[in-house]
Amino acid sequence: MSTPVSVGHRGGATVAPTLPARRPPAPGGGSPLLELIGVSKTYGVEEAAVHALAGSDLVVTTGEYVAIMGQSGSGKSTLMHILGCLDTPSSGTYLLDGQDVSGMDEAALAWVRNHSIGFVFQQFHLLPRLPAWRNVELPLLYAGRRSRRRRQERAEAALAAVGMGDRLSHRPNQLSGGQQQRVAIARALVTDPAIVLADEPTGNLASDQATEVLAIFEAMHAQGRTVVVITHDPDVAHRAQRLVRIRDGRVLSDEALAR
Numbered sequence: 001m002s003t004p005v006s007v008g009h010r011g012g013a014t015v016a017p018t019l020p021a022r023r024p025p026a027p028g029g030g031s032p033l034l035e036l037i038g039v040s041k042t043y044g045v046e047e048a049a050v051h052a053l054a055g056s057d058l059v060v061t062t063g064e065y066v067a068i069m070g071q072s073g074s075g076k077s078t079l080m081h082i083l084g085c086l087d088t089p090s091s092g093t094y095l096l097d098g099q100d101v102s103g104m105d106e107a108a109l110a111w112v113r114n115h116s117i118g119f120v121f122q123q124f125h126l127l128p129r130l131p132a133w134r135n136v137e138l139p140l141l142y143a144g145r146r147s148r149r150r151r152q153e154r155a156e157a158a159l160a161a162v163g164m165g166d167r168l169s170h171r172p173n174q175l176s177g178g179q180q181q182r183v184a185i186a187r188a189l190v191t192d193p194a195i196v197l198a199d200e201p202t203g204n205l206a207s208d209q210a211t212e213v214l215a216i217f218e219a220m221h222a223q224g225r226t227v228v229v230i231t232h233d234p235d236v237a238h239r240a241q242r243l244v245r246i247r248d249g250r251v252l253s254d255e256a257l258a259r
């Protein structure tokens, strides 16, 4: 299997396979893909300083499915923002596919976010005026894909892959919560990222909708993607292979889960 993530700015056009092209990881586990070494994140200064992360160590290997749990305010979203190159550590080292993220310029970070990582959020973050397929094509636009027809084809394929092929032209307010989250997942998958990071993806969903979303996460993992899911729900967490608990900005426990 070729290297699933090659970080950095390749420049020019990129070639990404179409869904669902990824192969499962080789037996015996992958290599370190996301590696936090003593990562701290402090917001504010002096007496207003909040130590959202306080020396976190975490290694996620290629092809893993990891759940992260912890109380509100424990630093989970901060951790995800750093893993996803949406934010940078105040101190410590973040190695993404072996490359120190602190040495990457904004263009390289944007490249990684646009090509290697898919994000799913609790609040869906769909643009309300746009039909589903136009929401899903946005990452391809941001990634500089010029062919409108090809963008539309890939958006439609991504929507079909999450069971939304019959709602291509619906706007978000014409969709249920579970359907909106599936559109958001299609948007996360349309660039065929190697890594999917989700922050409370089922937090706003009824249990039957959550079950559908979790089935999609399992399929993403089965396709060889590395999946990290933040959740408050033990049932959601126990669908993963591994459970990391954080407290006060540090990893409290890290256990393999029986499946």
Ligand SMILES: Nc1ncnc2c1ncn2[C@@H]1O[C@H](COP(=O)(O)OP(=O)(O)OP(=O)(O)O)[C@@H](O)[C@H]1O
Residues within 6 Å of the ligand: 043, 044, 050, 051, 052, 070, 071, 072, 073, 074, 075, 076, 077, 078, 079
């Ligand atoms: N941009 C910010 N500026 C200042 N403080 C922040 C900022 N973002 C987060 N914090 C603080 O950092 C700490 C960790 O926040 P974070 O959002 O990572 O928690 P969380 O574990 O995701 O919580 P929740 O389960 O409620 O989503 C909190 O005390 C929060 O108030």
Ligand SMILES: [Mg+2]
Residues within 6 Å of the ligand: 076, 077, 078, 199
């Ligand atoms: Mg959070």
